[in-house]
Amino acid sequence: MTLVTDPTAPRIAIIGATGAVGSTLIELIEERDLRYRELYLVASSRSAGRRIPVGGQTHEVRSLEDFDFGLVDIAFFSAGTSVSRAWVPAAVAKGALVIDNTRAYRMDPDTPLVVPQINYAVLDRPPGSGVIANPNCSTIPLVRVLQPVERRWGIRQVVVSTYQAASGQGHQGIEELLEGTEVALRDPDADLPSERFSPPLAFNVVPFVDELQDSGFTLEEQKMVQESRKILGLPDLDVTATCVRVPVVNSHSEAVWVQTQEPVDRAELVGLLSRQTEVTVHDAENRAAFPTPLKAGHPDHVHVGRVRVSPHDPRGFWLWLVSDNLRVGAALNAVQIAEYALARGFLSGGVR
Incomplete structure (x- = not known):
């Protein structure tokens, strides 16, 4: 992360800075050397006053209730839907x-x-609402392979x-699983914690994520x-x-069945996905190779394996x-x- 005095560099706020996604945002802004001239870490009043080191400096977490959004050019919101509904209009x-x-x-x-790799063209102009939405964590990798x-x-x-x-339920979700x-290892008959996941997630698989809808599908599925x-x-x-x-600490997996209009050649499909x-693609040469949440590889990549074209109908194939x-x-x-928006001059020089 690069603190600069350049007046064209943005002033950034991270709302939900102490949460799992907020903490990851801080890591990535630092790793990717995103230039900024001010950084504000913002969270609930419970976390206000905490001190977090960023880029060689210590930042005190500010209370969302008291924060002045007039101080910033870009506000990342990662504090939950109810917080965004309540506070995004004030920021805009x-x-x-x-x-x-x-x-x-x-x-x-x-x-x-x-998803910048997919529909970056929509970032050619500032959004009418003042908001750019980040998709669901399972949608992003899916559309990354579907578009080509x-x-x-x-x-x-x-x-x-x-x-x-x-980790889809944040730090608390990880802690509850652990x-x-x-x-359960001490006493298989014991009642397990189930505040974030019900039924309990430890040694379990729960086919129910988010709220049930009238259709019978869950909100996550919708x-x-x-x-x-x-997108x-x-x-x-x-x-x-x-x-x-599933009882995995971090990284989501997906089994995807795609039916196409035209017959698919596996070698061409592997080559196409590999160029994205x-x-x-893990099984381009060795079909027995596949990614897992524990050891997928580069943390910033979508990892693909188990590429299988149906032997019965080449217009269908599986991906993992x-x-x-x-x-x-x-x-x-x-x-x-944010990088795309800044490259396109959304903030018109930073200083307003």
């Missing part, structure tokens, strides 16, 4: 460009929903099952459908999902995806959005 009213990592504005017609397939062969249907890690695992259609610009895309929580930015949900599925995408 003060002139900040908001990059929101919740579902609060994703389906707003005036708010672009952006759609362009080459056309897509008839997508069926996806997710295997989502505890605590439950420890308790988000994957709606967001994929919006890809395919309002009638036939996609359906089953979202499952920040995508690693793994990606770091805190980075690829959240913070990295948000930082890359």
Whole structure:
């Protein structure tokens, strides 16, 4: 992270700075040398006063309730949907460009929903709402592989099952999984903690992520459908999902079945996916190679394996995806959005 005095560099605020995604945002801004002239770490009143070292300096966490958004040019929101709904309008009213990592504005017609590698063109102009929405952590890796397939062969249907890690529920989700695992190892009959995950996640698989909808699908499953259609610009895309929580600390996985309009050649499919930015195909040469959440590889890549074209109908194939949900599925995408926006001069010189 690069602190500069250049008046064209942005003033940045991270709302939810002490959470799992907020902490990852800090790491990535530092790793990617994003220039800034002011940095404000903002969280709830419970976290206010904490001191966090960033770029060789110590920053005191400020209370959201008392924070003046007129001090910043870019505000990253990663503190939950209710917080974004309550505070994003205040940030926009003060002139900040908001990059929101919740579902609060994703389906707003005036708010672009952006995966820079896919629909960067929507960043050619500032958003009418003052907000750029960051997609769901499972949607991002999915659309990253679907777009080149759609362009080459056309897509008839997508069926996806997710295997989502505890970190999707933040630091508390990770802690609950680890605590439950420890308790269960000591006493298999003990009641396990279930505040973040119900039923308990330790030694379990829970096919239920987020709230149940009237359709019988969960909100997480609904988000994957709606967001994929919006990002890809395919309002009638036939996609359906089953979202499952698994006892993994970090990194989501997905099993994806794609039916295409035209027959698919495996070698061509592997080559096409391998050429995508920040995508690693593990079984290009060795079909027994595949990524796992424990050791996928580069944390900023979408990892692909188990590439299988159906022997019965070459217009269908399977993919296995793994990606770091805190980075690829959240913070990295948000930082890359900021990089694109800054490159296009959204902030018109920084000083206002």
